[in-house]
Amino acid sequence: MSDTPSPRDIVADFIRLLTVASQGEDSFTGPPQPGGMGRVFGGQVIAQALQAAQATAPQGMNAHSLHAYFLRGGTEGLDTHYEVMRDLDGRSFANRRVTARQEGATILTLTASFQRPEDGLEHLDAAMPDLPPPEDLIPDADQRRAMVELAGDRLTETQRALALRPRPLEMRTVGKLHWMNREPSAPVANSWFRAVAPLPDNPALHRAVIAYASDYTLLGTAALPHGFSWMRGELTGASLDHAIWFHHPARADEWLLYSTDSPWTGGGRGFNRGRIFDRSGKLIASVAQEGVMRRRKPKPTE
Numbered sequence: 001m002s003d004t005p006s007p008r009d010i011v012a013d014f015i016r017l018l019t020v021a022s023q024g025e026d027s028f029t030g031p032p033q034p035g036g037m038g039r040v041f042g043g044q045v046i047a048q049a050l051q052a053a054q055a056t057a058p059q060g061m062n063a064h065s066l067h068a069y070f071l072r073g074g075t076e077g078l079d080t081h082y083e084v085m086r087d088l089d090g091r092s093f094a095n096r097r098v099t100a101r102q103e104g105a106t107i108l109t110l111t112a113s114f115q116r117p118e119d120g121l122e123h124l125d126a127a128m129p130d131l132p133p134p135e136d137l138i139p140d141a142d143q144r145r146a147m148v149e150l151a152g153d154r155l156t157e158t159q160r161a162l163a164l165r166p167r168p169l170e171m172r173t174v175g176k177l178h179w180m181n182r183e184p185s186a187p188v189a190n191s192w193f194r195a196v197a198p199l200p201d202n203p204a205l206h207r208a209v210i211a212y213a214s215d216y217t218l219l220g221t222a223a224l225p226h227g228f229s230w231m232r233g234e235l236t237g238a239s240l241d242h243a244i245w246f247h248h249p250a251r252a253d254e255w256l257l258y259s260t261d262s263p264w265t266g267g268g269r270g271f272n273r274g275r276i277f278d279r280s281g282k283l284i285a286s287v288a289q290e291g292v293m294r295r296r297k298p299k300p301t302e
Contacts, residue, residue: 005166007197014168014195017044018208020051026084028052030100032077035165037158040074042239043215045100045108047208052082053096053112054204061094061114062249063207068110068242078102092116128281134192134255137172144177159231169213170196184227187262189217195253209252210285214244214274219291222262222270228295239291240269250276250284260287268294 005013013034020028030048033041046068054063074080081101088095093115100108144163148155155163174190193213199205219237220230228234250256260274274287 010166010168011195011197011199014209015199015205017168018047018051018205018212020048020055020082022055023081026056026086028055028082028084030080030082032079036076037162038076040076040080040107041215042070042242043212045070045074045080046110046215046242046244047212048080049082049098049100049108049110050112050211051204051208052084053098053110053114054207056084056086056096057112057114058089058094058116061116062203063112063246064115065245066110066112066211066243068108070108070239070241072105072107073238074100074102074107080107092118124283126275126283128257128277128283129190129259131174131190131257133279134172134194137174137192140171140173140177140191141167143173147177168196169193169209169216171216173217182227182229185224187221187224188260189221189224190257190259191217192255192257194255197253199251199253203249206250206252207246210246210250210256210276211244213252213256213258214276214285214287215239215242215289217258217260218272218274218287218289219270219293221260221272222265222291222293224262225265234296235293236296237270237291237293239289242289243287245286246284247286248278248282248284250278250282255279256284265293268292 017031017033020030023029033044050063050066083099085097087097093113096112098110099106148160148163172192195209219239223235257277258274260272262270262272264271269290270293271290275283276285278284
């Protein structure tokens with residue numbers, strides 16, 4: 001009998017992770033990831049903060065954008081507490097500010113804007129890249145397993161566990177995984193992603209899952225021109241700020257393409273952009289992020 005959880009069990013745990021519990025008016029608690037190690041994944045805090053904001057939004061309004069700042073690294077194993085401020089409830093738009101705290105320390109602030117659906121002028125000047133479909137690509141999980149087998153004893157138990165743990169999102173990267181790069185390459189990356197099992201018909205949850213996924217691959221794109229890797233311990237980094245604009249609703253349990261690029265790095269920071277498309281080529285969301293990216297200094301020899 002296998003100890004590996006089924007895709008449905010993994011997604012059920014994922015939904016619980018992204019479900020914030022009300023602690024009174026405009027106060028919520030987000031649970032930790034079971035078995036999480038080290039620093040909390042930034043996409044988790046963004047998604048939970050968005051869920052807190054969505055829980056207080058006027059009925060009939062949907063999140064169309066969010067802007068977040070990471071102030072401190074969160075710690076796995078702890079609940080995260082979210083306080084929501086209602087800055088605006090207008091006829092067309094509403095605005096919420098969210099503060100995320102662990103043990104009294106602020107780890108993230110997020111502002112979310114909501115809009116009542118309406119018709120308007122439309123154009124799209126963002127063509128979806130012409131890339132292989134996900135069915136023609138090797139799952140990232142298979143690439144990670146192969147990497148672990150090849151690395152053998154060179155990996156720590158923590159690195160091995162992080163690489164092999166079941167994930168709620170299936171990803172299929174075009175080309176090699178970003179963090180495995182050794183040779184400098186263009187600062188462009190593309191990955192398909194979807195939940196590993198069906199999600200409920202809840203548009204707010206699907207937006208939260210897309211927000212969670214949007215923190216994948218971004219900062220790694222900025223490292224590609226330099227040929228360095230976080231996995232090999234050559235870089236240190238952390239997200240500084242993160243912005244998402246939701247253009248169209250989409251299901252996060254159907255394949256979406258995340259196309260990222262990095263037009264600039266400098267001053268110990270990397271700037272990255274992302275576009276999320278559905279399979280028809282519709283632009284679902286746009287993303288931007290800046291993060292700390294420093295080359296790790298080798299330890300002096302004795």
